[in-house]
Amino acid sequence: MLEFTPITYKNAARVRACYRHCDYRVSDYSVGMKLMWKSYFRPEIAFACGCLIVKDTFGGKVRFDYPVPETEDADIDGALDEIEKYCMDKYIPLVFYAVPQEKLGALIARYRYCRTESTPVLDEYIYRADDMMSFSGKHYSGQRNHINKFYKLYPNAKFRTLEASDKPKLEKFFGKFTYSSQKNGRGADVELKRSRETLLRDISWGCAGCMELDGEIIALSLGEICGDTMIIHIEKALHEYEGVYPATVSAFAERFCGGVKYINREEDTGDPGLRRSKTQYRPKFMQRKYDVYVETELRAWDKIPTLKTERLTLAPLTDSEAKDYFKLCTDDERNKYWGYDYREDCENPEEDYFINVARDDFESKTAANFAIKYGRKFIGEVILYDFDYHGGAQIGVRISSGCDGRGFGKEAISAVMDAALYDLELSVVYAKCYLENVKSQRMLSACMQKTGEDAEFRYFERRI
Incomplete structure (x- = not known):
């Protein structure tokens, strides 16, 4: 039977290797998501049939990710068999979480009785990496204008890779961001806390960069390459610097996204301002994900x-x-x-x-x-x-x-x-x-x- 171990920074390397080649294009299938929210979702990992199997416990309920291949001869059906045996042995319902739309058909075909649920506010915004690098074309004229104005106002601003030695600057940034942020509410506070904890810890598994002005960080971004997609886990900027967001988006893409096809900037969680912002960047498509409840x-x-x-x-x-x-x-x-x-x-x-x-x-x-x-x-x-x-x-x-x-x-x-x-x-x-x-x-x-x-x-x- 499957034996699960909590995911930690110590065992994350093997998990990261699996996600590095995962083509699901969903942020839930990334080591950054698992580490950032591990105290919230309590993810645990096991390996079977050449696959990574992830189980988490949310609200007292157990659920599973769709298996992720680890080896070239990975047996997805065999991994699903193992998950079924685990649920039978533990007398728990079989539930799959955040199943990519492309994998939904395989589960529906496999199970005689199942129901699916999706939450539109959790759909993820997928963009062409090339578009985010150059913002070329008339439909991106607004972004280009903001970027040009940013560099005109702040000619000393430069984008660079974040280093381990940047922790004092990061602390100062988050102090200012907390004070200046106009978003409020428990969800925003929790997300900010997770972002701060993640960036001040080990970020060697990801791609991290910052916009720096006169020796101070005014924006930052952390992402992770999974298959042909860069998953953006953290994107923060000080709002008083006009145009800093599109400038950081473009600079990050130029620095880190040359080898990928898409950029996933995750969901808007139903926030109208966030939805407006993400929509203005013209996503190529929305990646829907499903919860699948297998019934007996x-x-x-x-x-x-x-x-x-x-x-x-x-x-x-x-x-x-x-x-x-x-x-x-x-x-x-x-x-x-x-x-x-x-x-x-x-x-x-x-x-x-x-x-x-x-x-x-x-x-x-x-x-x-x-x-x-x-x-x-x-x-x-x-x-x-x-x-x-x-x-x-x-x-x-x-x-x-x-x-x-x-x-x-x-x-x-x-x-x-x-x-x-x-x-x-x-x-x-x-x-x-x-x-x-x-x-x-x-x-x-x-x-x-x-x-x-x-x-x-x-x-x-x-x-x-």
Whole structure:
């Protein structure tokens, strides 16, 4: 299974190497974005199938970037397989974040059920690098006029590469910028803080330059080349110097963008002034990005249905069954072949712990737990879980102490399999049991087809 490590300045070099050749043209796929906002999005990285896999946690929810190739023989589908396995193992929804429009079709084709969302204010402005260097043509006459006026007013202004020794000048710049900035609000304050922290730390991974006048920095920019695109992460200037913004944009492009085709100046976040400014530079196109929510077949059930057999009722767990369910889940003898030790997640659970977990799993559509009732008595559970996003799911059953040996397991599991295959329209239901669990092997053999075994398990399946 994937093992994730938080991204840091120490391990950023390998990540940077992946993004250096990434052709997604989205700022989220850059080491600068990950480092600047790591305390906000908490990005973590793993490597599998020749790909970089990034997971972040935002608002308590886990989501994944689209895999980024690291090697020439990278297997994107294999990396997606690994992400799916991780979500199945952790019982978390499968969500992809900031998927480039060019990759959206691959996910839609891969997943039977998924929904997509996009936020127009997060569309990113993509410009031709050549346009930003020269501002040639009549539609850029305004920018050229501003630049000419800037150099006429400030003939000593020069653009140069930022150096590590510039930290005192950067501190002074940010002191002035904070004082003079007309933007306000929590978002602007946070962005300014992140920009300052980033530029005062290690910027060797990027391209950093500044406009200097009489020994003082009056504008600066930090970008990063990803594929054929320069991603602009930071762009700041002191507003009192008329024309400094277009002059810095053009000088930065001339200095650092000779080998790229496009410049991504990121989104406008819905700010009218920022939108007006970015639009005036005439973007070549807007890069839309999507969040993709992959859904399981459980999307068809608003609630767990009630199923009837000759002797049993299978239904959602109720509060009155919490105590019996707790007893079943903590019965070590009954659960020695269950394949899961609850102590791994909660060493000393409260009585309502297990029923709440079951409800959370159904809410996230990662599992469905059916209470098995004989008359009014709770006698066990059937669980549908490990939905594989491709029409399959696992099934398991456990019967309370004193109620086994009467065929309840086979009767209950058969009813839930029918519902899974005919109501949820799954293609296949899988099950497995330990080799030494003879009773379960007999039960599963009576209602499913054996498909194989390995050193630990026997495997079964049922299809329509």
